[in-house]
Amino acid sequence: MESLLAGRTIDEPIVDTVGCRLTFPVRDKHQKDGLTYEKDVAPILMTKCVGCHSKGGIGPFALSSHRKVVGWSEMMEEVLLNRRMPPWQADPHYGRFQHSLSLTAEERQVLLHWLGGSMDRDQSVEDPLEQNIPVHKEWALGTPDQVIPIPEQTIAATGIMDYLHIQMDLPFDQDVWVKGYDIRPGNTKVLHHIIAYILEMHDGQWERRGFLAGYAPGMGPEEFPLNSGVLLKQGQKLEFELHYTTCGTPEVDQSQMGLYLHKTAPEKTLHTGIIMDDSFRIPPQDGNFKHSRTTRIKQDIVLYSMNPHMHLRGKAMRFRVKMPDKSEQILLSVPDYNFNWQRNYRLTDPLRIPGGSVLTVDAAWDNSPLNTANPDPSRQVGWGDQSFDEMFFATYHFTVEAAENSSKSQFSLAD
Ligand code: HEC
Structure with a gap:
């Protein structure tokens, strides 16, 4: 290094280093036994990728067949190595979470070793991905008891938009208990978030009394825990907080909130x-x-x-x-x-x-x-x-x- 920095000829350009050889026993085992697309790879893709990477899902392409997987293989390798996909940010060492997308070390190894090999498939059996194409329903939790259209907004091409606050009367003629919600974004290019607050009148002023629902990129529908709910009472209002980020072209957003209601009052307030x-x-x-x-x-x-x-x-x-x-x-x-x-x-x-x-x-x-x-x-x-x-x-x-x-x-x- 000293010779190099001083611009001198390097006397001894190669030296032996001291260290231990790295071995890759799992890769060797996978190579020896052979990983199959049908039994080893497709099941992982089905539980950890295809939910989004399918027609109507939020992923930008569908992993709907072996051919598609091979076509996307280089990019898949890259996002698996740098851990951009599947998108799951929680450290798996702490807590266990519903709908976790996190890949175990073994699953990641199976995918990467298969992608690094010949990526063959057994033509004599059906392609599991073609057999199990998910159907995305308009509302993931089923038809809501009440759909509340959020007033349409026009978003300019450029500039900074302050939060918008829109008050709305409740569309019910009695008290109701909400057991879940789904906010369907109208235009994900510009929608940054939606929060639905519950307002109540206090001393002549509408005040925030509770939180009903929220949406931000990455969030899906919410089912409140069993036996709990959020009460909407007569005389209250909803307040939608809408935040948009401009994207270079004029856009329109018309989002919707679907509410699911309890038939009888639940035991607990969430x-x-x-x-x-x-x-x-x-x-x-x-x-x-x-x-x-x-x-x-x-x-x-x-x-x-x-x-x-x-x-x-x-x-x-x-x-x-x-x-x-x-x-x-x-x-x-x-x-x-x-x-x-x-x-x-x-x-x-x-x-x-x-x-x-x-x-x-x-x-x-x-x-x-x-x-x-x-x-x-x-x-x-x-x-x-x-x-x-x-x-x-x-x-x-x-x-x-x-x-x-x-x-x-x-x-x-x-x-
Ligand atoms: C929760 C939904 C979701 C899941 C699950 C998911 N993806 Fe994605 N994926 C996306 C979205 C949205 C994008 C585009 C935005 C981005 O790149 O972050 C994307 C992008 C990609 C890209 C393209 C990256 C690029 O920059 O063009 C690849 C490849 C990919 N995903 C592979 C996978 C694989 C493999 C899995 C499973 C191990 C997976 N994804 C799981 C939603 C998902």
Whole structure:
């Protein structure tokens, strides 16, 4: 190295290095035994890819046959290696989640080793992908009990759009309990998010009393946990918060919200807890700026799901709990937060958390130029509605053990 830097002839250009040889026993085994498209590969594609990569799904192409898989094989190899696909940001070491798309190490190896080989298939049997093409229904959870059209919006080609807030009367002539919802985005090119709040009149003012539904890219329909629901009472209103991001051409959006209703009142109210903080200031160029916020859980609760939210500089978010007996547990860790894939992570096994426990959310942002999504690394960044500003906004959904369903406010803001 010294010779090279000094521009001298290099006396000894090759030297032996000390180290151990790398072996790839799983790859060798896969090569020896042979992986089959039908038995080994197609089942993984069917559970982890085809749900989106099919006609009517959100993936940009359909993995609907062996021929299609071979055609996309190089790109598939790349996205499997850099872990862009399947899109699932939660660390599989913490918590178990419904509808997890995460690939196990073994599944990833099977796909990569098969893609690296001859990619043959057994012509004497039917192609499993052709036999199992998913049908995407207009509403994934079935026909809603009530479809609420959200007023159509025209979005200019360029510029920054403030949040729009649209109030709407409830379309019911009695109190109803909502057990699930599906927000169907009209135009995903420009729609950044939709939140449906519940408004109630207090001292002559309409105030937000609860959270009903939300949509952001990556989110699907929600079925509330069994025996829980969100009450919509006569005299209340809905408020839709709509946020659009312009995309270079004029666009129109007409989104819809489908509501599914309980026939009889459920046992519990589903609450939304919010842990938010607007006090952070992310320094320019900082690649790993951290901020945490805690809240005390007041009563015994059952936790169902968690939803991390930051913007384009968001890097990692984590939920952890310290129980009254001092034991600590990480509930959800998203080490590779991605603004394009926002999810409500639903626990496979809902967790009972005793009153007096402390819930902490840790966030980290990447305001360096190495973050390719970063709109401007030279700026100090604080809280703001727009994606070029940031947020620390984590929500979680729970029922209260002692309480019946109640008409009290659903929100429980951090202390
Ligand atoms: C939750 C839906 C979803 C799942 C599941 C999913 N994809 Fe995708 N995939 C997408 C979307 C949306 C895009 C386009 C946007 C993007 O590239 O992020 C995409 C893009 C791709 C691309 C093209 C990348 C590019 O830059 O052109 C490949 C290849 C791909 N996916 C392979 C896979 C494979 C293989 C799996 C399963 C192991 C998988 N996907 C699972 C939604 C999904």
